[in-house]
Amino acid sequence: MEDKWLAWAKQLQSIAQAGLTYSKDSYDLERFQQIRDMSVEIMSGHTGTEMKLIEELFANETGYATPKVDIRAVIIKDDHILMVRGKMDGRWALPGGWADIGLSPTEVAVKEAKEESGFEVRAIRLLAVHDKKFHPHPPSPYHVYKLFIQCEIIGGQAAIGAETSEVKFFSENDLPEELSIERNTESQIRMAFRLSREKEQVECD
Template sequence: MTNQSWCANDIPIINSGISNFWNAAVFVPITRMMDVETTYRKQLILMVTQRPAENLAEIVAKLQAIAQSGRFYAHDVYDQERYTQLSELTGDLIRLTSDASPDQLRLFLDSDTGYVTPKVDVRAATFINDKLLLVQEKSSGQWSIPGGWADLGYSAGQIATKETHEEAGITVRPIRLAAVWAMRQHSYAKQRLNDIYKMFFVCTAETTDLHPGVETAAAQLFTQSEALATDLSLQRNLPADIQMLFECHAAAQWETRFD
């Protein structure tokens, strides 16, 4: 068999499940996948749409990572073409199996170049007089620990300081890394297509004059029971995160928790 041909035996059987697909699709040389448009597109869409909903995002993310990394490292023009087709197939799957907006699709499909790695979300838990600072999101009216995406050119600690100043108007200094979670391994709402690491810092306040920012409607201090009683933004922080951060704040010593 030449590099530019393949036979029916190379096509994964739908009923064998996802593991057989990976055995066929990942370990067959990509230059043999000449009919991705007509064969893999139909079979993979049928197979994936029959999977439980909670598995779809992970499957699609893996497909996109293979396609994105493959396009970066492949030197052969045929490999480049096949990986591009695989990326287009990923877009088809997302459109069929999610309610992602066109902007979200573009962010997921086009934001990374090279080897695909998880995105990083940084949260800054600041305690003043043993109360936790939460901000109210203008967009949803829900409450969250200040934070956001890790921007280029900043360390994780600098992001914690920057986001708190932008969202609550005060200057803080991170003193502990309380936890690093893999978002997909926890029950956060509205799981994104990308894999995300969530970093939770405990911070001390260097100024205390709270005022909301452009994206926040309020910035307030809460006891643990008060914080748990708020309408939390569950895609940003869970009740378990609030409890863990109060534990970290009260502890004389703390070992960073991670998945």
């Protein structure tokens, strides 16, 4: 479960962002900016990250605050799941990334699979929708929904991309130790195997 301080910081940031967007009174705008500054201080104090970086990552958006959407392509072939090693952290994850404006979730899954692994895939069905705060990911400044979309290979071949350094299939009993838990946890990988065998089930939390 998400730490209380992180939940409070996100809530304060959300309140501040909405207030700065919709308020007209100069005194209210000043108060909402103070609330935003407090949320940044909380994040900085608990993570040891410089406030300027927190402001750039955490308090840089305008408009009504909504969750971000992270989409992961689940590609299983011969009881082995496709994973890619990221260049930034050197760890393994399902192909995927943030949802893109103008693309559907399935289009994002197909695009990310091609860019990160070299394989052309077709989206089959939604396996699961997770709220990141209910799973053992590292603390994140954003409220994130994670969509796991099952895909099947229809062409292409394994090839690294701009953000990946290795492409490999893993069996359920031989998963890599160096998982990028910011992107996917071991329990989510095992869930993907399980739900891929349960043809009608979609898991939501």
